[in-house]
Amino acid sequence: MQGQKPADFSEIQKGDMQAFERVFKEHYDGLCRFANSYLLDVDEAEEVVQGTFIGFWEKRENLQIETSLKAYLYRSVRNSCLNEIKRQKVRQVHAQAVLQEEVQVAEASDHDALKMELEDRIHHAIQKLPEQCRLIFKMSRFEELKYQEIADQLGLSIKTVENQIGKALKVLREQLKDYLPMIIVLMKGFLDL
Template identity: 55%
Template sequence: MQLSDTEIVSAIRQGHESAFEQMFRTYYERLCQYANSLLKDEDEAEEMVQTVFMSIWEKRSDLEITLSLKAYLYRAVHNHCLNKIKHYQVREAHREYSLSYQSPGYEAVTETIYGSELEERIEEAVNRLPEQCQLVFRMSRFEELKYQEIADRLGLSIKTVENQIGKALRILRSELADYLPSLLWLVLLFF
């Protein structure tokens, strides 16, 4: 029996795996094709779509979809792909900078290792944020949602969203204090 979008969302929110499976079977291939049209990489496209579905399942109890389910899924995949593309662009810009402005050899290798370590430390620091703080921060910085959009999706006040972002930035600043000089260019690019 085919469920409506509203019934699917409601059933998923209640933890019904069959509804989630129906959604997955209905949209997975088309979403992968869409992601691939953006990323031009089938493996990355599949990873983005799987990430979206995993996120939906993990946060199912808070799932609020005001548009159609199809529109929500395509928008989520679109946002994840754009974040991936931005990540590629930042990496490429850093690589080009390193090649253009640094002498080859020891310093370039050291900078590459330091950059990879920095990326790992940032991700680890974000993962250690309190759950709601992390969710709000990721929605703001990685999904590029406005504070009002985040507040609407999560049923929070804008003030709470602002407080959570402020808290996240304070914690990250503290956690990444050793890397602050290197983070300056990252802050200027993203924040």
């Protein structure tokens, strides 16, 4: 500033508000530009600089400044900017973790809903099978009996059991063809576990 000598730090330490205001006016714009070079946000840069000046005024009586007042202010602003960048990174990591968790919960509930819908469709498709065909299919798939065991229990030939299973699978494939993408999604989810 022309005509005025730079404010002396000792004046500020004694509580001279005019000396503080002179330092503020002299360095504020430069410090804001400096802070903005770190934060890339004009509003945040101004907040950091204002916070630095507030802290400087509040701690003035106990401060020991070994360098120039200008160097002290720039170092303080730089440190505050670095702290703000760290806080932003922590917030960003936390936000990403929360988002990922929400996505996983949504995927799990979508997966459960798809699974329930598919189970319901399979149940309805099985119910539409002719009675003997349905019985043989259930014994094979749900009771895990071998064809010979089914043939023995029902008094049928093994060839009849094979034909009935083939017929059931053909009907189910036809009934569930629209659900093939869903089956693939569910199988992928199952394999990912």
